[in-house]
Amino acid sequence: MTSSANTNKEDRLRQFPLTGALREDGRPLDLEEYERYGGYQALRRVLSTMTAGEVIEEVKKANLRGRGGAGFPTGVKWESMAPLADPRRPRYFLANADEMEPGTFKDRLLLEGNPHQLLEGILIGSYAVQADQAYIFLRWEYNTPVRNIKRAIDEAYRRGYLGKNILNSGFSLDIAVHTSAGRYICGEETGLLNALEGKRPVPRPRTLHAGELGLWGKPTIANNAETLCNVPHIIKNGAEWYAQLSRCADGGTKLFGVSGHVKRPGAWELPMGTTIKEILEEHAGGMAEGFKFRALIPGGASTQFLLAEHLETPMDFTSPQKVGSRLGTGAMVVLDDKTCPVGFLLNLERFFARESCGWCTPCREGLLWTERLLGAIEGGQGEPSDMETLRSLIFMMGVGRTFCLFAPGAMMPLESGLKYFREDFEGHIKGKSCPWS
Amino acid sequence: MLTDTEKQEILREAARYPHRQAAAIEALKIVQRQRGWVSGDIEELAELLDMTADEVEAVGTFFSHIYLKPLGRHIIFICDSISCWVMGSDMLREHLKKRLEIEPGETTKDGRFTLMPIACLGICKDAPAMMVDEVLFTKLDQGKIDDILRQYQ
Numbered sequence: 001m002t003s004s005a006n007t008n009k010e011d012r013l014r015q016f017p018l019t020g021a022l023r024e025d026g027r028p029l030d031l032e033e034y035e036r037y038g039g040y041q042a043l044r045r046v047l048s049t050m051t052a053g054e055v056i057e058e059v060k061k062a063n064l065r066g067r068g069g070a071g072f073p074t075g076v077k078w079e080s081m082a083p084l085a086d087p088r089r090p091r092y093f094l095a096n097a098d099e100m101e102p103g104t105f106k107d108r109l110l111l112e113g114n115p116h117q118l119l120e121g122i123l124i125g126s127y128a129v130q131a132d133q134a135y136i137f138l139r140w141e142y143n144t145p146v147r148n149i150k151r152a153i154d155e156a157y158r159r160g161y162l163g164k165n166i167l168n169s170g171f172s173l174d175i176a177v178h179t180s181a182g183r184y185i186c187g188e189e190t191g192l193l194n195a196l197e198g199k200r201p202v203p204r205p206r207t208l209h210a211g212e213l214g215l216w217g218k219p220t221i222a223n224n225a226e227t228l229c230n231v232p233h234i235i236k237n238g239a240e241w242y243a244q245l246s247r248c249a250d251g252g253t254k255l256f257g258v259s260g261h262v263k264r265p266g267a268w269e270l271p272m273g274t275t276i277k278e279i280l281e282e283h284a285g286g287m288a289e290g291f292k293f294r295a296l297i298p299g300g301a302s303t304q305f306l307l308a309e310h311l312e313t314p315m316d317f318t319s320p321q322k323v324g325s326r327l328g329t330g331a332m333v334v335l336d337d338k339t340c341p342v343g344f345l346l347n348l349e350r351f352f353a354r355e356s357c358g359w360c361t362p363c364r365e366g367l368l369w370t371e372r373l374l375g376a377i378e379g380g381q382g383e384p385s386d387m388e389t390l391r392s393l394i395f396m397m398g399v400g401r402t403f404c405l406f407a408p409g410a411m412m413p414l415e416s417g418l419k420y421f422r423e424d425f426e427g428h429i430k431g432k433s434c435p436w437s
Numbered sequence: 438m439l440t441d442t443e444k445q446e447i448l449r450e451a452a453r454y455p456h457r458q459a460a461a462i463e464a465l466k467i468v469q470r471q472r473g474w475v476s477g478d479i480e481e482l483a484e485l486l487d488m489t490a491d492e493v494e495a496v497g498t499f500f501s502h503i504y505l506k507p508l509g510r511h512i513i514f515i516c517d518s519i520s521c522w523v524m525g526s527d528m529l530r531e532h533l534k535k536r537l538e539i540e541p542g543e544t545t546k547d548g549r550f551t552l553m554p555i556a557c558l559g560i561c562k563d564a565p566a567m568m569v570d571e572v573l574f575t576k577l578d579q580g581k582i583d584d585i586l587r588q589y590q
Contacts, residue, residue, distance in 0.1 A: 090455070102518035102557040140502045141514075141558055143571050176453045181462050182501030184556060198461035198486070200495040216455060259520035259561035266562045301519060331561070333519050347522045351556060357499075
């Protein structure tokens with residue numbers, strides 16, 4: 001590589017810390033390559049010069065918020081870990097890499113292409129909460145990321161970045177990979193705890209905070225994989241640098257994705273606060289030939305639709321909420337004019353009905369009925385009263401009426417869809433067929 | 438009956454956790470790797486993992502990649518989530534049904550393929566996608582599917 005190419009990559013890394021070092025050929029960075037781009041410098045700094053409290057302060061100052069969909073401030077979460085005076089050991093740290101939100105393919109990019117970045121994030125996070133053991137929870141289907149991460153873990157042990165007394169700091173950590181076997185609910189934080197323990201992965205009551213009572217009743221912190229990949233860069237370059245990467249109050253960059261009938265579907269690391277329009281037009285290249293934009297879900301299957309009039313909305317943690325949606329995972333799925341919106345919603349709700357863990361009644365029964373009603377309407381057998389029934393299902397699966405947030409999430413696209421595509425629904429019911437089929 | 442090799446592999450997995458039960462999923466996967474499915478091994482697994490048979494079954498019946506009945510030599514997992522659906526996965530599923538003469542969840546008469554729906558494979562930019570066993574295929578169309586089917590016996 002020429003020196004100018006190196007400089008270019010250094011510049012890219014300052015601007016796009018999470019993906020700037022990724023190889024063009026898709027192969028993962030090995031340990032030496034990762035170190036060449038400054039890898040494990042943050043860990044060295046943390047272990048030699050920072051207290052756990054200082055690490056948490058820096059992450060709070062950077063205003064890093066969870067990238068898995070909920071947006072909880074990472075530093076605040078770390079502070080919720082039971083104090084060291086608590087005698088329970090071991091203390092656990094979990095990386096949630098169970099990416100299964102429909103339309104979302106951001107963690108895969110990071111897990112596959114730069115596994116050491118995740119390991120360094122886990123190491124620093126574990127130091128911040130003084131965890132003894134970390135697990136990376138991966139879905140069965142992500143076998144390439146699993147292979148790459150396992151290889152990286154071996155390399156890190158050999159180089160002394162993992163195991164006992166890391167870099168002579170007195171801090172010790174082991175990381176193991178836990179590979180799952182399907183089911184969306186495993187990505188829900190408390191479902192993940194049960195899955196990892198070898199139990200049926202139904203969620204746990206929200207009153208039990210994992211920091212206090214987590215894996216096997218021990219203090220535990222779980223963070224999304226993308227969130228953790230930010231951490232080494234925050235420590236290495238500082239909270240102020242991190243904050244100025246973004247175009248809004250939320251710090252840093254975010255991986256955004258676009259799929260559907262656009263010219264260049266893909267995922268890109270961009271400043272937090274980049275507008276939907278810019279992502280859609282400049283990065284995804286606009287709509288594919290012969291397709292017109294109708295709407296999109298901005299952050300995975302459990303986010304509300306947005307329309308053309310919302311395209312100037314910046315993608316950050318607050319702006320999409322002002323127009324009735326959520327950032328979610330930042331993975332947009334585009335609904336075009338040649339695709340039936342009722343069919344689109346039927347597809348989403350069929351996914352949720354199938355993936356419901358069945359633990360609480362409103363979700364287990366309600367989603368099934370939602371799927372059946374949408375299926376009837378799409379198939380031309382809908383009744384005018386079905387619209388009211390759907391609305392009552394949305395009410396009955398609202399926040400506070402179900403055991404976890406799975407069903408309320410499932411209702412988000414539906415509620416907005418009934419509002420925005422009302423004429424399409426009525427057209428199906430009156431015409432007794434789907435105009436798109 | 439679990440073989441000694443299987444038992445050893447399961448105990449090696451279990452050693453990574455403070456409680457053997459955490460290896461339940463891995464243990465079920467180890468068992469079905471050889472035989473393709475989990476049959477009469479539940480009691481034995483339970484004993485090995487300090488669990489009750491009911492607990493093993495509660496796990497086995499929940500996860501989509503644990504098979505409690507025999508399947509074909511190869512499993513086709515066709516993604517039916519939203520991005521793939523927008524890009525035409527319904528048509529591909531119909532094509533597979535016609536080619537294999539089975540419905541989703543069924544196995545071909547010659548035992549070669551089982552067809553299964555699967556949730557988002559996390560490769561939406563290259564939709565539509567499917568996996569055959571552990572191999573991912575993307576940007577599918579009918580011709581590509583025909584080529585892929587020919588590779589598996």
